[in-house]
Amino acid sequence: MALDEVVALAKALSDENRIRILASLRNGERCVCQVIELLALAPSTTSKHLAILKQAGLVQSRKEGRWMHYRLTTSSGTSPAEEAIRWVIANLENDPRIVADDRQLDSILSVERAELCCRQREGRRCC
Amino acid sequence: MALDEVVALAKALSDENRIRILASLRNGERCVCQVIELLALAPSTTSKHLAILKQAGLVQSRKEGRWMHYRLTTSSGTSPAEEAIRWVIANLENDPRIVADDRQLDSILSVERAELCCRQREGRRCC
DNA sequence: CCTATATTTCGTCATATGGCGAACTATAGG
DNA sequence: CCTATAGTTCGCCATATGACGAAATATAGG
Numbered sequence A, B: 001m002a003l004d005e006v007v008a009l010a011k012a013l014s015d016e017n018r019i020r021i022l023a024s025l026r027n028g029e030r031c032v033c034q035v036i037e038l039l040a041l042a043p044s045t046t047s048k049h050l051a052i053l054k055q056a057g058l059v060q061s062r063k064e065g066r067w068m069h070y071r072l073t074t075s076s077g078t079s080p081a082e083e084a085i086r087w088v089i090a091n092l093e094n095d096p097r098i099v100a101d102d103r104q105l106d107s108i109l110s111v112e113r114a115e116l117c118c119r120q121r122e123g124r125r126c127c
Numbered sequence C: 001c002c003t004a005t006a007t008t009t010c011g012t013c014a015t016a017t018g019g020c021g022a023a024c025t026a027t028a029g030g
Numbered sequence D: 001c002c003t004a005t006a007g008t009t010c011g012c013c014a015t016a017t018g019a020c021g022a023a024a025t026a027t028a029g030g
Helices: A002-013 A016-025 A032-039 A043-055 A080-090 A096-109 A113-121 B002-013 B016-025 B032-039 B043-055 B080-090 B096-109 B113-121
Strands: A059-064 A067-072 B059-064 B067-072
Touching (some): A002 A016, A002 A043, A002 A080, A002 B002, A002 B016, A016 A043, A016 A059, A016 A067, A016 A080, A016 A096, A016 B002, A032 A043, A032 A067, A032 A096, A032 A113, A043 A059, A080 B080, A096 B002, B002 B016, B002 B043, B016 B059, B016 B067, B016 B080, B016 B096, B032 B043, B032 B067, B032 B096, B032 B113, B043 B059
Antiparallel strands (some): A059 A067, B059 B067
């Protein structure tokens, strides 16, 4: 039912950290450990946010060994979820926090994934 | 800031009753008493929902004596709120609850506003 | 197979949200 | 002005949400 879908999508979008996740995925898929690093949240919390976005149909996931990658949903191009993603991204341009996230994401992506996870284990923030 | 605005709009849209309110306004402004009747919620609850929608910029209000009218926001036509309204309405087409609401709203609009408020005072649902 | 480890699930806590009724506010009309 | 009344605000309660750490799961690699 469309009413339920609209509400479910809006609920998924009604959290700042989840919006930041969507923004971080707009230029390509990211590994969970990279999202954890960007948000500086506990792995369990980050995983829950990703699960909520996936449940709402806003992101899709791909498993690669021990690593899990998430990306923005692409399907027909005209689904409610995809329209919502476009609305979100379009309204985020030039937001200072998103710009800062973009910069930090560059740093995160410049680190080897294994090295990033290693640093996270040892409780050090890498960037 | 755009991030805050996106989250605020999504929060305002993340409740079924508030979506039903937006749908009920899509063909013109409505009086609070008419919205109360449609949702079958307490006046205080309905008023709070309308205040949340107004705070988010999704609806505007107009006072006419003791009566207050709400309508969907119209401004530039390309504001985040207006884009959100279009997204919501477009995805609600043919939803059975919205169709039922539309029918009930016809009934409500066929009753004199004073008569509607009178019935509400006496605790009777009119439709 | 055994160990290490990336991610998820579970349990718990603090806070946010949505509901109501009672009290308050503002305005129409006697 | 006094009363009635449409709507809002306030105080309260039950439930939902987001945070964390601990425990569980799944997989790579010795």
